[in-house]
Amino acid sequence: MRVYPSSRVRNVVLLGHAGSGKTTLSETMLYESGSKSRRGSVEDKSTTSDYHDIEHEKGKSVFGTLLNLDWRGNKINLIDTPGTSDYIGEVIGALRVADTAIFSLNAEYGIETGTELHWKYTERYNIPSLLIVNKPDSNHADFQRTVDMAKERFGRGVVVVQYPYSEGEDFHAIIDVLKMTMYEFPEDGGKPDKLPIPDSHQAQAELLHNELVESVAENDETLLDVYFEQGKLTESQMREGLQQTLLNRDIFPLFCCSAKRNMGTGRVMGFLGNVAPNPIEANPPKTLDGEEIKLDPEGDPLMFIFKNSSESHMGDMLYFKVYGGSAESGLDLINHTTESTVRLPSLYLMNGEERQEVNRVNTGDIGAAVKLKNTNVNDLLHTKGDSVDIDPIHFPEPIIRTAIKLKREGEEDKLGTALHQLQREDPSLQVEHSQELRQVIIHGQGEEHLAVIKYALENRFNIDLEFVKPRIPYRETITKEVRTNYKHKKQSGGAGQFAQISLLMEPLRNHMPEHSDLKIRDVQEIDLDWGGKLVFRNCIVGGIIDNRFMPAILKGIMEKMENGPLSNCRVRDIRISVYDGAMHSVDSNDAAFRSAALMAFREGFRRAAPKLLEPIYTIEVTIPADYMGDVMSDISTRRGQITGMDAEGSIQKIEAQVPLEELDHYATRLKSITRGSAGFKRTFSHYAEVPRDVQKKIVEQTKKQQEAY
Known part of the structure; x- marks a missing residue:
């Protein structure tokens, strides 16, 4: 198996909404490059990238799949990713090691929610991106509408490189305004004939050509001067300008192809080989401090683990990108996370589930290895003494x-x-x-x-x-102050147990008043593991309870706070003052005072107007404008409160606060009312009082459960 130098490697991730044709595009690229002798299809469950049983069952990508092909001496590592937001983790890992992103846009629907989501991540990782309008041969294709949507959402950097000569069933040719050529394809696709642009399209092609040249020139002062002097740029000047403007994300070239009919994919691969950055030229990874990590082919070996895929007959298959030197089988490296030594086993280049063993993987290339002990995603492998803190892949917070x-x-x-x-x-x-x-x-x-x-x-x-x-992890608290007293007395045979304590229980607030009858000897402010605080005060005078029993009293209170009297949920935000009690010189011990404190707390809590608190989450919903009313109505039925609205082009954002109880299956409901075009994320906000009727229902349910046990 050929080992490619860094300059000949292109790491490309395929992105886009579910159904935009990414898997078909990857399959066609493999076929067109000669890596496959026959094209598979999603319908026949025969594609190289969708090879898992669950993917065959669902008829779509679930996992990110690494493919590789050779196009005219360049190795293209192609990662086909799922378009459904449920599998965003697969996308983020792939984005981390990609040097170029290709967005597949469905010519029928334009910019969809999955595309929006993926675009935000390419912005975050600063990945050069190009767009392909796929399916121009579908009955309802609208190329210009898709271009307009892309420009509206992604900015004026979107520049047309190709457009279809005709759309729908008549689609058979593509006009390339960079090469100023028309590519006409045979009925079954494949290699096109290169023809002059027809007179009927000459004016439009020249207009788009000039827009492309101007976009390239205006982002490069040297090329801009040449353009002003000569009124045009040569092909080599255009290639040079495209490379830099693409890398800087100043422009986003837009192509056209029918992946299913194999029309136009070769031109895209040619652009990747000629213009897209190799790993050394690409935007480098960064350390935790934000410093760039320069990829050095002559340096010491440095490998980053970005994916783990378990193989039933081989175990963990760990995917890596080489950030420095070369990875070689048998090499001993240090795992930066565990500080343990790892010996590199057999190394592979992957093509779906097929693997080809190699002895070496060079800087910038992507490979896989099995049986890497104690190694996980985000681990960095390096030579001894050559440590670096790389910024890890940040996976999104769950929504369900x-x-x-x-x-x-x-x-x-x-x-x-x-x-x-x-x-x-x-x-x-x-x-x-x-x-x-x-x-x-x-x-x-x-x-x-x-x-x-x-x-x-x-x-x-x-x-x-x-x-x-x-x-639901409810919380309990009180709303009024009470004084409570409990005497614990137990006699069985010899020594007994005796403890008596009096507690003042108060809801914890800012600037609380003091009580003239209490003398505070000691105060403990405890930040509870489950949120909120307990303020525990020793107000005993005269030695009626020894200080040595205070830890036992606190332990009894904390024990009951972990299983609150209302719903068995945890208690928070309360101030307790131990101000009176009694002890016995023989029968008093820690166990007695723990029991007395627990019972005093339970009885006092029930008389202190207890309230149940529920977790409130902030949600951010991203939707097309057409569904605003339906989504807002649904949020209101979930006891949610709208806190803000914003827009990014045709995409609307709604921010709201909703109880966790009401978010069960919300993702499914949101997809249903927006026909799968919405997305949302959630973050914990705070705890708030539960409505009275809801509290009553929860307390009754808890009582029934306790009686059942």
């Missing part, structure tokens, strides 16, 4: 959660092991073993994401389970 209920007893450890492995493969998945809620809860990017996790647990790990509604 569900709890797992096992159907067979005794599989808890098996489930834990399986979830750990799935989280290694997919860092956008979060697993929570909640002692508070007594549930195993998984957090994901959408219903489809969770369904894929369930599929893996059932089919890969043979675990029989069901998804159930996760409990």
Whole structure:
């Protein structure tokens, strides 16, 4: 297998909304380059990139897949990514190692929500991007509308390089305004004939050609001077200008092709080879401090792990990009995260599930390895003493959660092991073993994401389970002050137990008044692990309770605060003053005072007008303007409050605050009412009081559960 120098490598990620034709495009590129003798199709479940059973079942990409092909001496690493937002973790990992992004735009629908989401990440990672208007042969294709939408959303940097001679069923030719040539394709696609641009399109082609030349020239002062002097740029000058303006994200060249009919893909690959940056020229990765890491082919080996895909017969397949030197089988490197030594095993170049073994992978190239011990996504492998803190891949926060209920007893450890492995493969998945809620809860990017996790647990790990509604981590507090007293007295045979305490319980607020009858001897402010505070004050005078019993009193209070009297949820934001009590010289001990404090707290809490608090989340919904009314109405039915609205071109943003209880299955509902064109993200905001009727219902449910036990 040929090993390519860095200058001959192109790392490209395919992006775009689900259904825009990315997988078909990648399949056609493989076929056109000669890497495949026959084109597969999504419908026949025969594409190179969609090879997992779950992808065949769903009829679309679920995982990011690494492909590679040779186009006229250049190696193109092509990463086909899912277009559904549920699998955004697969996209982000690919973006991190890509040097160029290709956006596939559906000529029928233009700029869709998935495209919007992916674009934001290319902006964040500063990745040069080009656009392809795909499916110009569909019945409702509208090339110009798609271009207008792209310019509206992505700015005037969008410049047309190609446009279709005709659209719909008559599509058979592409006019290239960079080369000023028309490419006419045979009926079954493939190699086109190069023809002069017809007279009927000459004026439009010249107009677009001038716009392209001006866009390139105005971003390069030297080329701008040449353009003013000569009125045109040569092909080599255009190539040079395109390389720099593409790299700077000053322009976003827009092409046209029908991936399904193999019309136009060769021209795109030619552009990648001639204009797109190689890894050395591309925008470099950065350290945690924001400093650039220069890729050095002559330097020491440096490898970044960006993906983990488990193979049933081989174990973890770890994908890496070489940031320096060469990765070679048998080389010993240091894992920056664990500081352990790792010996590189066999190395592979990947083409879907097919792998080709190589002895070396050069700087800038992407490869894979199996059996890399104690190595995970975001790990950096380097030579001894050559450490660097690289900025890791930042995966998005989840937007949906569900709890797992096992159907067979005794599989808890098996489930834990399986979830750990799935989280290694997919860092956008979060697993929570909640002692508070007594549930195993998984957090994901959408219903489809969770369904894929369930599929893996059932089919890969043979675990029989069901998804159930996760409990809500409510909080309890009080709204008025009370004084409470409790005497704990127990006699059994010899030594007994005795403790008596009096507590003042108050809701914790700013600038609280003091009580003239209390003398404060000691104050502890405790930041609770579950949020909020407990202020614990020792106001005992005269030695009626020894100081040595105060930790036991605090322990009893904390114990009950972890299982509040209202709903068994945790208590927060309360001030407790121990101001009176009694002890016995023989029968008083820590256990007695712990029990007395627990019971005093429970009884006082119930008389202190207790309130239940619920978690409130801030959500940001991104939608086309047509669905604004429906989405806002749905938010109001979820006890949500709209806090802001904004617009970016034709895309609208709604910000609202909604109780977590009301966000169950919201992602599914949002997709339903917007026909899959919306996206949203959520972040925890604060705790707020639960409405009275909701609190009553929750307390009654808790009481029934306690009686059942």
